[in-house]
Amino acid sequence: xxxxxxxxxxxxxxxxxxxxxxxxxxxxxxxxxxxxxxxxxxxxxxxxxxxxxxxxxxxxxxxxxxxxxxxxxxxxxxxxxxxxxxxxxxxxxxxxxxxxxxxxxxxxxxxxxxxxxxxxxxxxxxxxxxxxxxxxxxxxxxxxxxxxxxxxxxxxxxxxxxxxxxxxxxxxxxxxxxxxxxxxxxxxxxxxxxxxxxxxxxxxxxxxxxxxxxxxxxxxxxxxxxxxxxxxxxxxxxxxxxxxxxxxxxxxxxxxxxxxxxxxxxxxxxxxxxxxxxxxxxxxxxxxxxxxxxxxxxxxxxxxxxxxxxxxxxxxxxxxxxxxxxxxxxxxxxxxxxxxxxxxxxxxxxxxxxxxxxxxxxxxxxxxxxxxxxxxxxxxxxxxxxxxxxxxxxxxxxxxxxxxxxxxxxxxxxxxxxxxxxxxxxxxxxxxxxxxxxxxxxxxxxxxxxxxxxxxxxxxxxxxxxxxxxxxxxxxxxxxxxxxxxxxxxxxxxxxxxxxxxxxxxxxxxxxxxxxxxxxxxxxxxxxxxxxxxxxxxxxxxxxxxxxxxxxxxxxxxxxxxxxxxxxxxxxxxxxxxxxxxxxxxxxxxxxxxxxxxxxxxxxxxxxxxxxxxxxxxxxxxxxxxxxxxxxxxxxxxxxxxxxxxxxxxxxxxxxxxxxxxxxxxxxxxxxxxxxxxxxxxxxxxxxxxxxxxxxxxxxxxxxxxxxxxxxxxxxxxxxxxxxxxxxxxxxxxxxxxxxxxxxxxxxxxxxxxxxxxxxxxxxxxxxxxxxxxxxxxxxxxxxxxxxxxxxxx
Amino acid sequence: xxxxxxxxxxxxxxxxxxxxxxxxxxxxxxxxxxxxxxxxxxxxxxxxxxxxxxxxxxxxxxxxxxxxxxxxxxxxxxxxxxxxxxxxxxxxxxxxxxxxxxxxxxxxxxxxxxxxxxxxxxxxxxxxxxxxxxxxxxxxxxxxxxxxxxxx
Numbered sequence: 001x002x003x004x005x006x007x008x009x010x011x012x013x014x015x016x017x018x019x020x021x022x023x024x025x026x027x028x029x030x031x032x033x034x035x036x037x038x039x040x041x042x043x044x045x046x047x048x049x050x051x052x053x054x055x056x057x058x059x060x061x062x063x064x065x066x067x068x069x070x071x072x073x074x075x076x077x078x079x080x081x082x083x084x085x086x087x088x089x090x091x092x093x094x095x096x097x098x099x100x101x102x103x104x105x106x107x108x109x110x111x112x113x114x115x116x117x118x119x120x121x122x123x124x125x126x127x128x129x130x131x132x133x134x135x136x137x138x139x140x141x142x143x144x145x146x147x148x149x150x151x152x153x154x155x156x157x158x159x160x161x162x163x164x165x166x167x168x169x170x171x172x173x174x175x176x177x178x179x180x181x182x183x184x185x186x187x188x189x190x191x192x193x194x195x196x197x198x199x200x201x202x203x204x205x206x207x208x209x210x211x212x213x214x215x216x217x218x219x220x221x222x223x224x225x226x227x228x229x230x231x232x233x234x235x236x237x238x239x240x241x242x243x244x245x246x247x248x249x250x251x252x253x254x255x256x257x258x259x260x261x262x263x264x265x266x267x268x269x270x271x272x273x274x275x276x277x278x279x280x281x282x283x284x285x286x287x288x289x290x291x292x293x294x295x296x297x298x299x300x301x302x303x304x305x306x307x308x309x310x311x312x313x314x315x316x317x318x319x320x321x322x323x324x325x326x327x328x329x330x331x332x333x334x335x336x337x338x339x340x341x342x343x344x345x346x347x348x349x350x351x352x353x354x355x356x357x358x359x360x361x362x363x364x365x366x367x368x369x370x371x372x373x374x375x376x377x378x379x380x381x382x383x384x385x386x387x388x389x390x391x392x393x394x395x396x397x398x399x400x401x402x403x404x405x406x407x408x409x410x411x412x413x414x415x416x417x418x419x420x421x422x423x424x425x426x427x428x429x430x431x432x433x434x435x436x437x438x439x440x441x442x443x444x445x446x447x448x449x450x451x452x453x454x455x456x457x458x459x460x461x462x463x464x465x466x467x468x469x470x471x472x473x474x475x476x477x478x479x480x481x482x483x484x485x486x487x488x489x490x491x492x493x494x495x496x497x498x499x500x501x502x503x504x505x506x507x508x509x510x511x512x513x514x515x516x517x518x519x520x521x522x523x524x525x526x527x528x529x530x531x532x533x534x535x536x537x538x539x540x541x542x543x544x545x546x547x548x549x550x551x552x553x554x555x556x557x558x559x560x561x562x563x564x565x566x567x568x569x570x571x572x573x574x575x576x577x578x579x580x581x582x583x584x585x586x587x588x589x590x591x592x593x594x595x596x597x598x599x600x601x602x603x604x605x606x607x608x609x610x611x612x613x614x615x616x617x618x619x620x621x622x623x624x625x626x627x628x629x630x631x632x633x634x635x636x637x638x639x640x641x642x643x644x645x646x647x648x649x650x651x652x653x654x655x656x657x658x659x660x661x662x663x664x665x666x667x668x669x670x671x672x673x674x675x676x677x678x679x680x681x682x683x684x685x686x687x688x689x690x691x692x693x694x695x696x697x698x699x700x701x702x703x704x705x706x707x708x709x710x711x712x713x714x715x716x717x718x719x720x721x722x723x724x725x726x727x728x729x730x731x732x733x734x735x736x737x738x739x740x741x742x743x744x745x746x747x748x749x750x751x752x753x754x755x756x757x758x759x760x761x762x763x764x765x766x767x768x769x770x771x772x773x774x775x776x777x778x779x780x781x782x783x784x785x786x787x788x789x790x791x792x793x794x
Numbered sequence: 795x796x797x798x799x800x801x802x803x804x805x806x807x808x809x810x811x812x813x814x815x816x817x818x819x820x821x822x823x824x825x826x827x828x829x830x831x832x833x834x835x836x837x838x839x840x841x842x843x844x845x846x847x848x849x850x851x852x853x854x855x856x857x858x859x860x861x862x863x864x865x866x867x868x869x870x871x872x873x874x875x876x877x878x879x880x881x882x883x884x885x886x887x888x889x890x891x892x893x894x895x896x897x898x899x900x901x902x903x904x905x906x907x908x909x910x911x912x913x914x915x916x917x918x919x920x921x922x923x924x925x926x927x928x929x930x931x932x933x934x935x936x937x938x939x940x941x942x943x944x945x946x
Contacts, residue, residue, distance in 0.1 A: 011877070020848070199812045199917050698815060699815065706912040
C-alpha cells in the first residue's frame with residue numbers, strides 16, 4: 001500500500017536546526033579575516049551633493065577603503081529594471097532606477113552616498129561618522145496629489161513631471177453602466193501599506209577565491225539565481241564562477257526579492273580588496289535601504305441596480321512608487337486586477353498614475369498592492385449596501401461569481417503579463433461558510449442589539465477577496481535517489497520560513513514511497529540548481545512544488561523501468577513503499593531504492609545507450625497563467641470608547657487554495673498573514689514629515705503587533721483544486737494579509753454605527769486609536785492634523 | 795555588545811540580533827537565570843555571570859556527533875510539534891524568554907502566556923501557535939519533573 005504524505009500536518013523537517021540555534025543565517029557565516037561595510041546615507045530627502053570628503057575617515061586605523069560613486073567604475077550606473085512594464089496598449093512608463101551609490105542628487109532619506117570598509121563594523125561605523133558629506137538640501141515632496149502639481153519639486157529633473165507611469169485597463173461600457181444605474185457610489189479611498197519588517201534585516205557576505213577564481217556570495221535574497229546572473233554580468237565573470245547561497249532567511253515578505261546595489265558592491269569589494277567582505281543592514285537602515293509599500297489614493301465609483309447588483313466600477317488612482325521604480329508596475333497592476341474580487345463586475349474602467357516622490361522605493365510587500373484593490377471594492381460594497389438598505393453580506397451574496405462561470409476571463413493583463421483568468425473556485429461556499437462560522441445572522445439579529453443596549457460598541461464584518469497566485473515563468477527541481485536510499489532534492493527558489501523543506505519533501509515522498517524525513521532538500525543555492533526566478537507572488541508551492549512533483553514522477557518511472565527488469569515483473573505490478581520497490585502482494589520480491597540506485601550507476605558494465613545513469617531527473621513546471629486562490633474573512637470586534645482601542649473578539653477565515661500540501665504549514669501562513677494585516681490596519685504606519693523625514697523609523701515608533709494584539713484565529717479550508725497543475729495547488733503565502741484592512745474599516749464602522757455623525761465613513765487605512773478618537777469626537781480640539789500626513793479618516 | 799561578543803568572538807550564532815534597540819527580543823538569553831536582551835548589554839558587564847544561550851537548551855554531549863545529541867528541551871519539542879516557528883529567526887529569543895517564565899508559571903493561562911510572549915516580536919506566526927506551544931510545553935514540564943531544565 002503506497003502511503004500518501006500530501007495533506008498531512010507533518011512537523012517541519014527544518015525545525016530542529018532552527019530550534020537548536022544551529023541554522024545558518026547570512027550573518028552567521030564565519031569568514032576568517034572578513035572586512036565589514038558601513039554605508040554613509042543621505043540625511044535629506046532631496047538635495048544636491050556638493051562634495052564628499054573621505055580623507056579623515058580614510059586615515060582612521062583599521063579602515064581599508066572609503067568609496068563614493070566616483071570610485072565605482074562600471075558599477076556606477078543605474079541598476080536594472082527588474083520587471084519591465086506589461087504589454088498594455090497606451091501604457092506610459094518612465095524607468096528610473098537607483099545607482100549603488102548616489103551621484104550628484106539624493107532623492108530620499110537614507111539613499112547611500114558613500115561606503116566605508118574596515119576591520120570591524122564598529123570601526124566602519126566610527127569612520128562613517130568622519131565622512132563629510134556636503135549636501136545642499138532642496139524641497140522635497142511626498143504627498144501624491146501635491147507631487148503632480150506643476151510647480152512641485154521634481155524627483156527626476158530630466159522628466160517633465162513626477163508622473164512615473166500611467167496605465168488604463170477597461171472592459172465593458174462604464175458610461176452605459178452609469179446611465180443605467182439606480183445608484184452610483186463615489187468615494188475617495190486611501191490605503192497605506194507599510195514596511196515588511198522581517199525580523200532578520202538584509203545582509204550580504206562574499207568571498208573571492210583568487211586561486212579557484214570563484215566568487216561565493218551569501219545573500220538574504222528571495223531570488224538567488226537572478227542575483228547570480230546580475231553579479232556575474234556586472235563583474236565580468238562567468239555565471240559558473242559565481243555561487244549565490246540564500247541560506248536560512250529570517251523572513252522576506254517581498255522586499256528581499258529586490259536587487260539592491262549592496263548586493264553588487266559587497267562581492268565587488270571582496271574581489272577588489274582580496275578579503276572576505278560582509279555587510280549586515282541594521283534596523284534603522286532597513287527603514288530606508290530596504291523597499292517598502294505605501295499609499296494609493298483612489299477616486300472610485302460603483303454603479304448599481306436597486307437590488308444591489310453591480311453594473312460597473314470606475315477607478316482612478318494614484319500610486320506612490322517612491323524615488324525610483326525598478327520593479328515596474330507590479331504593485332499597481334495587482335491593485336487594478338485584484339479590485340474585481342469575487343464579484344461579477346460587467347463594466348470596469350481603471351486607470352492608475354504612478355508618482356515619483358522623495359521617499360524610499362516601493363516594491364511588493366506581502367499582498368503587493370492587492371490590499372489596496374480589495375479595500376476599494378469592499379468599501380464601495382459596504383457603502384452601497386447601506387445606501388440601498390441591503391445587508392452588507394447580502395449585497396456580496398448577490399454579486400458573487402457562480403461556480404459554473406469558471407474559467408473566468410477578466411479581460412485585464414495581470415502582473416505575469418497574461419490575461420487575468422480565474423481558474424476555479426466556489427465563492428458562494430466561501431461566503432456562506434464564513435457567515436455561518438461567525439454566526440452572522442444570529443449576531444445581527446440577537447447579540448448585537450443586546451450589546452448595544454448595554455452600551456457596548458461591538459461590530460461585525462465580512463469581506464472576500466481573490467488572489468492571483470502561482471504565476472510563471474517557471475521553476476525547476478532535480479530529484480535523485482542516492483546509494484543510501486535517501487533522496488536528494490534541489491530547487492532554485494529560496495525559502496524564508498514557508499516550510500519548503502517539508503512540504504516539497506512530502507510531494508517527493510508520495511511519488512517515491514519514502515518517508516519525507518529521508519528526503520533532503522536544498523533550496524536557494526545556485527551551485528545545486530541554477531534555473532529559476534525566486535520566491536514571490538505566492539508561487540513556491542505551485543511552481544516549484546509542481547516541478548518537484550514532475551521530477552519525482554520521472555524518477556519514479558526510472559525506478560519502475562529498472563525494477564521491472566531486476567524483479568522480472570511488469571511495471572504495473574510494482575509499488576513503491578517503505579523505501580523499497582516491490583511486487584504488489586509479494587513483499588519478499590523487493591529491492592531497496594538505494595540498491596536500485598547503485599545498480600543504475602554501475603562501476604562496471606555499460607549504461608545502455610539512450611538511458612542515463614542513476615535514478616535522477618530534472619524537471620520544470622511553467623504555468624501558462626496563474627492560479628487564483630480566494631477567501632472570506634469575518635470578524636467581531638469591540639471598540640473601547642475611552643481608549644479607542646479595537647479588540648477583535650472573534651476572527652474567522654475560510655480559505656481556498658486548492659489542494660493542501662501540509663495543513664499545519666498552511667494555517668501558519670494564514671495566521672502570519674493576518675497578523676501582518678492587523679499590523680497594517682491598526683498599528684503600523686510609515687509617517688513622514690513635510691521634509692519627507694521618516695518619523696517612525698524604529699520599532700519604538702513603527703509598532704509591530706505583539707501576542708496581545710493578535711487574536712486567536714479560527715481557520716477553515718475549502719479545496720477546489722486548480723485545473724492548471726498536477727498537484728491542484730494554488731498559492732497561499734499572501735492571502736492572510738490581503739483583506740484585513742478592508743475588514744477593520746468595516747468592523748469599526750459597524751461598531752461605531754449610531755455613535756457617528758450621519759454620513760461619517762471610514763475610508764482610509766491604517767486606523768489607530770487616535771483616528772478612532774477623531775471619528776468619535778469630530779469637533780474635539782485634539783484633532784490637529786498631523787502635518788504632511790495623508791489619508792485621514794474623514 | 796554581549797550579542798556581538800557571543801556571535802562573533804565565541805561563534806555562538808544561535809543568539810540573533812533583530813533590532814539592536816531592545817524591542818524585538820530576538821537576542822534574549824539568560825543572565826544568572828533571568829531573560830535579558832543581549833543587544834543592550836556590554837560583554838564586560840557580564841563578567842563572572844552565568845550566561846546561557848539557546849545552544850545550551852537541549853544540551854549536547856561534548857565530542858559526539860549529531861546522532862547522539864541530547865533530546866530537545868520540552869519547550870523546543872513543543873515549538874516543533876505546534877509549528878510555533880516559521881523563519882525561525884526570532885525563535886531563540888522566544889525560547890530563552892519562556893524558560894524562566896515557565897519556571898515561575900508552571901500552569902499559565904492563555905492570557906498570561908500572551909502577556910509573556912508580548913515582549914518578543916515574531917513577524918511570521920501570528921503568535922497563535924506560539925501560545926499553543928507554551929501551553930503544551932507547560933504540560934510536558936509539569937508531567938516530567940526534573941527533566942532537563944533550561945539551565946542543565
